[in-house]
Amino acid sequence: MSTAVAQKKGFGAFMWDYLTTVDHKKIAHLYLVAGGLFFLLGGLEAMIIRIQLIKPDNEFISAGLYNEMITMHGTTMIFLAAMPLLFALMNAVVPLQIGARDVAFPFLNSLGFWLFFFGGLILNFSWFMGGAPDAGWTAYAPLSTTSPTHGVDFYVMGLQISGAGTLIGGINFLVTIVNMRAPGMSYMRMPLFTWTVFVTSTLILFAFPALTVGLFLMMFDRMFGSVFFDVASGGNVIIWEHLFWIFGHPEVYILILPVFGVFSEVFSTFSKKRLFGYSAMVFATVLIGFLGFMVWAHHMFTTGMGPVANSIFAVTTMAIAVPTGIKIFNWLFTMWGGTIRMTTAMLWSVAFIPTFTIGGMTGVMLAAAAADYQYHDTYFVVAHFHYVIVGGVVFGIFAALHYWWPKMFGKVLNEKLGKWAFWPFFIGFHLTFFIQHFLGLMGMPRRYWKFLDGQGLDTGNLISTIGAFFMALGVIIFLWNVIYTAMKEPKASADPFDGRTLEWSIPSPPPFYNFKQTPLVRGLDALWIEKSEGKKAMTPAEPLGDIHMPYGSIIPFVMSFGLFIAGFGFIYQVDNPVWLSLVFIGMGITLGSMFVRSVKDDLGYHIHKEDLEKGDGQV
Amino acid sequence: MAKDTNSTHNEFEKAEHKQEMQHQVISFVMMIIFTIAAFALVVSDVSKYFTIPIILLLAVVQVVFQLYYFMHMKNKDHEMPALMIYGGIAVAFMTILTFTTIIWW
Numbered sequence: 001m002s003t004a005v006a007q008k009k010g011f012g013a014f015m016w017d018y019l020t021t022v023d024h025k026k027i028a029h030l031y032l033v034a035g036g037l038f039f040l041l042g043g044l045e046a047m048i049i050r051i052q053l054i055k056p057d058n059e060f061i062s063a064g065l066y067n068e069m070i071t072m073h074g075t076t077m078i079f080l081a082a083m084p085l086l087f088a089l090m091n092a093v094v095p096l097q098i099g100a101r102d103v104a105f106p107f108l109n110s111l112g113f114w115l116f117f118f119g120g121l122i123l124n125f126s127w128f129m130g131g132a133p134d135a136g137w138t139a140y141a142p143l144s145t146t147s148p149t150h151g152v153d154f155y156v157m158g159l160q161i162s163g164a165g166t167l168i169g170g171i172n173f174l175v176t177i178v179n180m181r182a183p184g185m186s187y188m189r190m191p192l193f194t195w196t197v198f199v200t201s202t203l204i205l206f207a208f209p210a211l212t213v214g215l216f217l218m219m220f221d222r223m224f225g226s227v228f229f230d231v232a233s234g235g236n237v238i239i240w241e242h243l244f245w246i247f248g249h250p251e252v253y254i255l256i257l258p259v260f261g262v263f264s265e266v267f268s269t270f271s272k273k274r275l276f277g278y279s280a281m282v283f284a285t286v287l288i289g290f291l292g293f294m295v296w297a298h299h300m301f302t303t304g305m306g307p308v309a310n311s312i313f314a315v316t317t318m319a320i321a322v323p324t325g326i327k328i329f330n331w332l333f334t335m336w337g338g339t340i341r342m343t344t345a346m347l348w349s350v351a352f353i354p355t356f357t358i359g360g361m362t363g364v365m366l367a368a369a370a371a372d373y374q375y376h377d378t379y380f381v382v383a384h385f386h387y388v389i390v391g392g393v394v395f396g397i398f399a400a401l402h403y404w405w406p407k408m409f410g411k412v413l414n415e416k417l418g419k420w421a422f423w424p425f426f427i428g429f430h431l432t433f434f435i436q437h438f439l440g441l442m443g444m445p446r447r448y449w450k451f452l453d454g455q456g457l458d459t460g461n462l463i464s465t466i467g468a469f470f471m472a473l474g475v476i477i478f479l480w481n482v483i484y485t486a487m488k489e490p491k492a493s494a495d496p497f498d499g500r501t502l503e504w505s506i507p508s509p510p511p512f513y514n515f516k517q518t519p520l521v522r523g524l525d526a527l528w529i530e531k532s533e534g535k536k537a538m539t540p541a542e543p544l545g546d547i548h549m550p551y552g553s554i555i556p557f558v559m560s561f562g563l564f565i566a567g568f569g570f571i572y573q574v575d576n577p578v579w580l581s582l583v584f585i586g587m588g589i590t591l592g593s594m595f596v597r598s599v600k601d602d603l604g605y606h607i608h609k610e611d612l613e614k615g616d617g618q619v
Numbered sequence: 620m621a622k623d624t625n626s627t628h629n630e631f632e633k634a635e636h637k638q639e640m641q642h643q644v645i646s647f648v649m650m651i652i653f654t655i656a657a658f659a660l661v662v663s664d665v666s667k668y669f670t671i672p673i674i675l676l677l678a679v680v681q682v683v684f685q686l687y688y689f690m691h692m693k694n695k696d697h698e699m700p701a702l703m704i705y706g707g708i709a710v711a712f713m714t715i716l717t718f719t720t721i722i723w724w
Binding site for chain 1: 699703706707710713714717718721722
């Protein structure tokens with residue numbers, strides 16, 4: 001439902017609608033807005049870091065605040081910006097692409113969002129409550145276990161709560177994709193975005209428990225006096241590194257795989273060709289997912305694991321370049337000989353290919369364990385992971401937003417402004433990070449507050465900061481585009497880009513029940529098959545009948561709010577046991593709402609056939 | 620659902636249920652026997668290099684019984700859970716193998 005319609009109901013009703021919604025399309029809006037706000041916050045932190053490093057021996061911010069900035073920039077961008085933005089896309093698109101009316105568990109979908117949101121709030125409340133976490137986004141022990149402020153406690157509680165939300169979301173999408181595909185959609189007929197979301201959800205299912213365990217150990221060390229990471233009492237700090245990276249490496253594939261799906265959709269649509277090597281793409285996606293669990297120790301080459309472990313992990317890491325290379329070539333061959341339309345979505349996707357290839361190449365360089373002793377903890381690493389995460393994930397999110405914006409909001413984003421946003425961001429990105437490879441090779445260490453004059457680092461850092469301002473300009477133009485489109489652009493048709501998959505067979509934005517009749521899928525690119533046979537719409541797989549819909553619920557919000565309160569209780573009970581009361585109140589609210597949910601039957605309602613027939617007459 | 624259909628269908632379902640019940644009872648008895656065997660091995664005076672592998676083997680067989688007969692993994696439409704379980708076991712096994720063989724910590 002568009003905002004224009006909702007506003008007629010008044011602001012209170014509009015808010016209540018979104019607080020209680022279990023509709024995947026509205027939850028996508030929530031993820032997009034929340035993730036977008038955190039993205040701006042993380043971007044602001046990045047700008048402060050770059051301003052501090054604009055000239056040698058700068059005093060723009062203090063050393064302690066700088067540590068908080070780098071920690072919160074990394075944590076926010078990974079957990080609170082990239083993840084929810086991807087969940088926004090998954091929610092907006094996957095049920096439509098598989099011809100489903102919602103996800104498998106709409107209630108859990110809402111719970112997953114609110115857990116993420118309150119977790120993110122806890123993390124950012126730390127700014128106003130005695131200092132943010134300052135041990136880096138990796139929070140290595142013993143730096144994190146001995147950090148004197150409550151900052152790391154906020155990190156632990158915030159990530160624990162939002163991580164639970166992510167895990168719930170991942171399981172939800174697994175079940176949705178396994179069980180709710182439209183008749184005729186076999187696994188090898190699923191659009192590639194759905195495939196990558198499927199593999200990503202599997203990675204979430206297997207990787208996040210490692211983070212949960214690590215965070216629990218950290219929580220008990222910091223709050224309840226255990227000694228898991230205390231070497232003096234027989235603990236071991238390396239355990240944290242292993243647990244963090246057993247989670248952390250699959251995490252970066254969790255981020256990149258869905259945007260691989262996005263690019264596959266965009267390249268195929270705007271080249272007017274079916275995706276080249278579909279089955280090879282599926283195979284490569286699954287292989288990347290599998291190999292993603294066998295490479296975590298390449299983050300720890302200099303920890304001292306010994307030459308055997310280092311060599312084996314170097315080889316498995318380099319092996320990942322093979323399926324990724326398969327993908328790059330398949331995208332190139334998809335474009336080859338196609339009728340290419342250079343829309344904004346296509347522009348972001350085309351720019352992704354060389355950018356990501358550079359990032360992948362430096363990745364293989366870093367994978368060489370012996371050479372890594374030279375690169376480790378320098379700006380070379382910073383440049384590498386920004387090339388894959390910004391050049392991959394962020395470019396992908398921008399491409400996806402331009403591609404699916406009509407499906408999410410009913411209007412096509414302005415193309416001219418879209419291109420105006422692309423160029424400063426693209427140029428700024430390469431200005432910022434390309435030079436950082438060389439700063440790293442010259443020996444500039446990452447995470448340092450200052451660099452000194454006369455070491456040949458001045459010009460590089462200045463260029464890097466100028467690039468960051470260009471990127472900020474690009475983001476501002478994009479935001480302006482969003483406002484401009486909402487005010488000025490006309491309503492989009494159901495299929496503005498001549499799409500190939502099921503989401504383009506229903507109106508933009510879709511009605512709240514998505515499909516009046518479940519479509520029959522006759523092959524890959526289901527809508528394209530119908531189009532190529534001269535049909536205007538999908539063949540329905542069922543007669544028109546009543547549609548069963550779930551009721552909205554405020555319980556997910558209340559449940560997450562309880563954990564939010566309990567989180568503060570856990571953090572402050574170290575200072576004074578009185579704070580334990582917050583733990584009891586918060587957990588009481590959460591467990592109470594779980595109880596209410598369990599005993600109260602919520603059977604949902606039916607949209608009757610007659611009302612559907614009276615409707616707009618669309619498919 | 621079954622009530623709407625004719626009687627032959629009902630009989631077929633009954634036979635199915637009977638067989639299902641038989642399988643469950645057999646696996647239940649087997650599991651009790653395995654458990655008793657495991658306890659007996661520990662109590663009796665057998666070398667622990669014999670006892671430990673046997674107990675582990677019995678445990679694995681019990682888990683398989685549990686999953687396939689009591690949790691219906693032998694039935695149709697359980698390929699995806701099976702794939703997930705085996706995938707998870709493979710990853711966990713590789714990880715543990717890595718820690719016990721090549722990583723010094």
